[in-house]
Amino acid sequence: MNKANTYIEETEKVLLHTYNRYQIVLEKGEGVYLYDVNGKRYLDFAAGIAVQALGYSNEEYKQALKEQIDRLCHTSNLFYHTTVAAAAEKLAKASGLERVFFTNSGTESIEGAIKAARKYAYMKDGSNDHEIIAMKHSFHGRSMGALSVTGNENYQKPFRPLIGGIKFADFNDLESVKALVNERTCAVIMETIQGEGGIYPAEHAFLQGVKKLCEERDILLILDEIQCGMGRCGTMFAWQEYEVKPDIMTCAKALGCGVPVGAFVMSQKVADQSLMPGDHGTTYGGNPFVCAAVSKVFDLFEKEQILQHVQEVGAYLTEQLNQLTEKFSCIVERRGKGLLQGLVLEASTPAGSVVSRCLEAGLIVITAGGNVLRMVPPLIITKEHVDEMIQILEHCLS
Numbered sequence: 546m547n548k549a550n551t552y553i554e555e556t557e558k559v560l561l562h563t564y565n566r567y568q569i570v571l572e573k574g575e576g577v578y579l580y581d582v583n584g585k586r587y588l589d590f591a592a593g594i595a596v597q598a599l600g601y602s603n604e605e606y607k608q609a610l611k612e613q614i615d616r617l618c619h620t621s622n623l624f625y626h627t628t629v630a631a632a633a634e635k636l637a638k639a640s641g642l643e644r645v646f647f648t649n650s651g652t653e654s655i656e657g658a659i660k661a662a663r664k665y666a667y668m669k670d671g672s673n674d675h676e677i678i679a680m681k682h683s684f685h686g687r688s689m690g691a692l693s694v695t696g697n698e699n700y701q702k703p704f705r706p707l708i709g710g711i712k713f714a715d716f717n718d719l720e721s722v723k724a725l726v727n728e729r730t731c732a733v734i735m736e737t738i739q740g741e742g743g744i745y746p747a748e749h750a751f752l753q754g755v756k757k758l759c760e761e762r763d764i765l766l767i768l769d770e771i772q773c774g775m776g777r778c779g780t781m782f783a784w785q786e787y788e789v790k791p792d793i794m795t796c797a798k799a800l801g802c803g804v805p806v807g808a809f810v811m812s813q814k815v816a817d818q819s820l821m822p823g824d825h826g827t828t829y830g831g832n833p834f835v836c837a838a839v840s841k842v843f844d845l846f847e848k849e850q851i852l853q854h855v856q857e858v859g860a861y862l863t864e865q866l867n868q869l870t871e872k873f874s875c876i877v878e879r880r881g882k883g884l885l886q887g888l889v890l891e892a893s894t895p896a897g898s899v900v901s902r903c904l905e906a907g908l909i910v911i912t913a914g915g916n917v918l919r920m921v922p923p924l925i926i927t928k929e930h931v932d933e934m935i936q937i938l939e940h941c942l943s
């Protein structure tokens with residue numbers, strides 16, 4: 546008997562139908578493997594969409610969470626508590642940015658970043674007509690503010706009017722950004738490596754050019770590191786490899802490795818001239834439970850030397866995917882960095898059908914925009930796991 550059917554039926558009866566889910570009911574995880582309710586094992590190259598950086602069922606992580614549950618989960622932000630300072634300190638230190646605001650999701654961190662940028666500009670000139678430059682093919686979330694800076698017509702269209710003053714430039718085209726800048730521009734927002742849009746890394750000259758432009762005109766650079774950050778590309782944050790520092794950075798996904806937490810982090814300079822008491826808030830954000838997780842995540846990254854590991858295994862994955870690209874004519878191109886990788890497929894080979902075949906064969910991969918097969922595995926995968934993935938994928942592509 547297939548135990549999954551009952552769960553699927555019950556779920557579809559009551560949840561709002563906003564996802565076409567794969568017909569798999571997951572039950573437990575161990576290391577880089579997931580198991581469904583029928584006991585079938587999957588090698589996981591999706592990590593809950595770049596969340597489970599430390600894989601599943603890490604003992605030390607679980608222990609820290611259990612202890613915090615026994616102590617205290619929530620207080621509201623009307624009081625101080627014992628786990629938030631360490632979590633914020635570790636995030637500030639890792640990013641080199643001074644001031645942290647914890648949110649409950651990536652989307653909310655984008656909302657906060659937009660508000661901080663608008664307030665910063667407002668405090669300078671008192672006007673309410675400031676503009677933000679975002680990128681085409683970007684993804685920043687689904688709330689009205691985050692959707693407003695998400696350069697995807699399909700996602701935006703049914704929900705207009707969105708927030709005003711947003712203009713879209715072409716990613717990796719500095720001239721297209723320059724053409725949109727005027728005296729009202731308060732921020733440029735982009736992912737350092739576009740994820741959902743199809744795995745497009747920012748070119749060095751582009752990001753450096755945008756940074757220079759921002760500095761010249763006192764425009765804030767907001768880098769969305771929600772997917773590409775937290776070690777995924779071999780540095781703690783992807784921008785750290787570009788000799789460019791954002792004024793505001795957003796972070797989520799792997800920040801809590803499974804608990805819902807995000808953050809926006811900014812320089813002291815921006816903090817001093819933007820959000821003040823009364824300007825922003827959250828009931829849950831940065832509560833004792835999630836902060837215990839964030840703190841432990843940073844400790845484990847250090848203890849397990851995750852960055853070094855990603856550099857090694859990321860180079861190996863890149864090499865193996867390049868070989869696969871040579872071998873299969875249905876693969877047009879490989880794009881990405883470290884453990885954020887995309888295989889661009891020919892139109893005649895829909896990425897969605899390859900994903901289905903892989904699932905059948907016990908491998909979880911996902912898609913990204915523009916017929917791309919996306920891989921965002923746990924950062925703890927080994928070369929042997931890469932070999933196992935390549936073997937299954939080769940079989941599914943043949």
Ligand SMILES: *Cc1c(COP(=O)(O)O)cnc(C)c1O
Nearest residue numbers: 650651652684685686740771772
């Ligand atoms: C996932 C993602 C978001 C949205 O984060 P949520 O936690 O789903 O709200 C925003 N930006 C990028 C780059 C993402 O990958």
